[in-house]
Amino acid sequence: MTQEHCEIPRHLVNQILHLAQTAPGAEVCGLIGAVSGQPLRCYPVRNAADRPECRFLLDPKEQIDAMRAMRERGEELFAIFHSHPTAAAIPSPVDLEFAAYPEALHLIVSLNTKGVLEMRGFRIGAERAVAEVQLLLASE
Numbered sequence: 644m645t646q647e648h649c650e651i652p653r654h655l656v657n658q659i660l661h662l663a664q665t666a667p668g669a670e671v672c673g674l675i676g677a678v679s680g681q682p683l684r685c686y687p688v689r690n691a692a693d694r695p696e697c698r699f700l701l702d703p704k705e706q707i708d709a710m711r712a713m714r715e716r717g718e719e720l721f722a723i724f725h726s727h728p729t730a731a732a733i734p735s736p737v738d739l740e741f742a743a744y745p746e747a748l749h750l751i752v753s754l755n756t757k758g759v760l761e762m763r764g765f766r767i768g769a770e771r772a773v774a775e776v777q778l779l780l781a782s783e
Contacts, residue, residue, distance in 0.1 A: 674724070748776060
């Protein structure tokens with residue numbers, strides 16, 4: 644059985660990593676829009692969690708605005724991203740508990756590394772089953 648893989652344009656990877664670095668003490672979050680399965684645009688969304696240092700909650704108004712902008716551009720939801728300031732780039736129990744949009748890829752950035760940031764992708768399906776998705780940089 645082969646592992647699913649996903650190509651993400653370098654500019655999106657760079658934007659997500661940059662957002663994570665600009666708020667190293669809190670989880671940053673947002674959405675990625677795509678056309679025909681090709682990720683195109685990053686939509687940062689404010690983290691409205693009561694404890695943003697250890698969990699994320701997409702601000703409802705900003706999430707609706709981002710999804711409206713996607714729809715107006717003919718995009719669909721491709722991925723939900725967030726960072727882990729002090730934890731590994733794997734879904735936490737809280738991430739699993741509140742996971743929504745099973746069709747979306749979940750991208751997690753870890754700042755808990757030495758030197759190079761780590762970003763990994765996961766599918767979180769029914770019964771909170773987790774499958775890692777191999778991330779590849781797409782040529783632009």
